[in-house]
Structure formats: C-alpha cells, structure tokens
Amino acid sequence: VKHVKLVKYIANLGYGSRRDVASLLAAGRITGRDGHVLGETADVANDEILIDGEPLDPPPGVVVMLHKPVGYVCSTKDADRLVYELLSARFPLRSPIIAPVGRLDRDTSGLLLLTDDGQLNHRLTSPRTHLRKVYDVQLADDLRGDEAAVFASGTLLLDGETTPLQPAMLEQLDSRHARIAVTEGRYHQVRRMFAALGNRVDALQRFAIGDLTLDGLPVGEWRVLNESDREKLLSSRGA
Ligand code: URA
Secondary structure (H helix, E strand, C coil): CCHHHHHHHHHHHHHCCHHHHHHHHHCCCEEECCCCECCCCCCCCHHHEEECCEECCCCCCCEEEEEECCCEECCCCCCCEEHHHHCCCCHHHCCCCCEECCCCCCCEEEEEEEECCHHHHHHHHCHHHCECEEEEEEECCCCCCCHHHHHHCCCCCCCCCCCCCCCCEEEEEECCEEEEEECCCCCCHHHHHHHHCCCCEEEEEEEEECCEECCCCCCCCEEECCHHHHHHHHHCECC
C-alpha cells in the first residue's frame, strides 16, 4: 500500500480526515506490530497496523454482532441512546458506514448484526433470502391456541398492509411465553402479529438469525463475526 492509499484507507476506517491521518503518520504514531514507524510506502496488512500502539479497527467487509439492550435505537441520530454508543465511536464515521442489518425496535433486545458490506446487508434483509429470525416473546395475555396455525397460514394481513405475511413458525413455551421464527422484517412485525390476534407483546428478544445465536455474548457487548459465524448465518433458510 502506497502512502496516499494508506492514509485514505485509515481515514475511511473513521480515524479522521485524510489530513488528520497524514499528520498521525508524519508524527510517527502509526506503526507496524514490530514497532517500526510506517511512512511513505507502507505495504502492510490491516492486522499489522497499530495506531498509538492500538490495533487498527476491522478491515472493510466486516460483520459485527451486538447484544442490543432495551432502550437503544438502530439509528445514527435520535433523542434516545444509539446502538453506536455501544460500539466503536469510529464505526458511524467509516466510509462506508457500518450499518445495522435491518432494525430492532428501541424496546427489543438481542442479536443485532451490523456491516459495511452493502450487498451482504441487502441479501440478509431481503425477504427473498428467507433468512430465519427467531424471537423470544413474552405476552401480556395467555395464548389463545390458534396462533401457530394463523401465523403458519401465510394469509395473515397486518393492519394497513396489502400483502399477507409469509408463513411464520410459533412454538409455545408457556401460557404467555413463545418462540417465533419469521423470515421477513416488516415494521414492528412481531408486535403487530400478536396485536392482530388481540394480544400484546410485553418483552421481545431476538436470539437467532439463521443458525447464528448470541451464544453467551453479554448484553451491551459486541464482537466481530468469524468465518464459522458467517456460515451459520447463511446455512439455514426458511421458517
Ligand atoms: N418485530 C418487532 O415487532 N420488533 C422488532 O424489533 C423485531 C421484530
């Protein structure tokens, strides 16, 4: 990587303007793992670069999973707390930005993916991909008993919509506790599905996307997906 490219590369990771990064480079604050100062013509991989001794943020094409707490919104600007406050402050400054894959409501917790790979983001959110999103649902009232059949029918029409929902799978765990797998990501979908049957969702947590689960990641924490995570993500399709 040539000097100019290194500056541009690091600037695009959200470390500042190209001018800011050029001055970090000039000040000798960007080094290799062995401590040698990088300069004009540095031909180094992302994981070999340190800034002030700290490893560089993940390279472009990253997918991150966050265990989203209740009370945070999937947006870059809002009066409420933002999921970006839980991630690196540089993530929303990157070009391209690390953006949420679909959204979770402010009051929904659980598995949220974010990526700077626009094509992958589109693929993961498209209903045509039939990617299974699994939620744990706490309800205000007892289940009636017909929910699984109605959700599986592929004919349920939500308020104000003109196309029925794709079939969804419901597993009852308790009188007011269920697990539901959906393949779409319509606005407030799960809450509206139960509202359509006269119930109300009290608590909603997403615990899986495809075969990828939170797997012990503490609430509020995040990590970068590895190859095996990515395989789990796209290995299983359909509700
Ligand atoms: N369905 C909802 O109602 N909310 C979410 O955040 C996700 C699915």
